[in-house]
Amino acid sequence: MTDEKIIRDVQIGDAARLAEIYSYYVRDTAVSFEYDAPSAKEFECRIKNTIEKYPYLVCEIGSKVVGYAYAGQYSTRKAYDWTATSSIYVDKDYRRQGIGSALYKALEDKLREQGIVNVLAGAAYCETEDEYLTHDSKEFHIRQGYSLVAHMKEVGRKFDRWYDLLWLQKKL
Numbered sequence: 050m051t052d053e054k055i056i057r058d059v060q061i062g063d064a065a066r067l068a069e070i071y072s073y074y075v076r077d078t079a080v081s082f083e084y085d086a087p088s089a090k091e092f093e094c095r096i097k098n099t100i101e102k103y104p105y106l107v108c109e110i111g112s113k114v115v116g117y118a119y120a121g122q123y124s125t126r127k128a129y130d131w132t133a134t135s136s137i138y139v140d141k142d143y144r145r146q147g148i149g150s151a152l153y154k155a156l157e158d159k160l161r162e163q164g165i166v167n168v169l170a171g172a173a174y175c176e177t178e179d180e181y182l183t184h185d186s187k188e189f190h191i192r193q194g195y196s197l198v199a200h201m202k203e204v205g206r207k208f209d210r211w212y213d214l215l216w217l218q219k220k221l
């Protein structure tokens with residue numbers, strides 16, 4: 050079986066698989082501050098909203114979708130139009146195989162093409178890693194060339210614990 054990574058635009062038919070990848074991070078980790086895993090139908094709506102204005106990419110290996118990344122609006126105020134947010138989720142069993150890097154590289158290329166000059170990523174964080182949250186997201190973003198620009202303390206509560214939120218920024 051080939052382990053070639055194919056990066057392509059999302060299709061609505063990917064919704065159920067993306068919901069499956071994301072559900073682990075909602076149910077079992079503090080990576081996402083959502084409490085309830087969205088349904089495939091809800092994922093479809095989110096995808097449709099995003100692709101009206103921003104890139105949304107998936108990575109396939111051997112025709113299995115193993116991760117996805119998308120951009121979003123940072124703020125509706127006009128002056129923010131050159132700034133977007135980025136989000137990324139890799140199937141928990143496929144991490145550390147370069148999938149995240151491949152997705153982000155392709156996402157950044159698309160964002161540059163549409164004139165975006167700043168990308169911001171929000172990452173849940175706790176000083177000491179626990180069973181719900183690692184430093185993966187922070188380390189990954191630093192490796193992708195993002196810089197830490199904000200550290201908001203104890204802004205999210207999940208699993209009866211407080212979690213911080215980091216904002217990381219990359220100039221494209």
Ligand SMILES: CC(C)(COP(=O)(O)OP(=O)(O)OC[C@H]1O[C@@H](n2cnc3c(N)ncnc32)[C@H](O)[C@@H]1OP(=O)(O)O)[C@@H](O)C(=O)NCCC(=O)NCCS
Nearest residue numbers: 136137138139144145146147148149150185186188189192
């Ligand atoms: C963060 C995430 C997207 C990284 O995806 P990935 O496919 O595992 O990343 P890659 O294999 O491309 O890693 C690229 C580099 O990032 C860094 N990195 C990634 N995970 C890391 C970790 N746990 N600790 C330290 N560095 C890490 C490393 O430098 C790595 O290169 P290396 O493996 O050659 O050392 C993935 O762990 C994930 O989906 N996590 C849960 C969701 C999440 O946190 N999303 C971000 C918030 S929206």
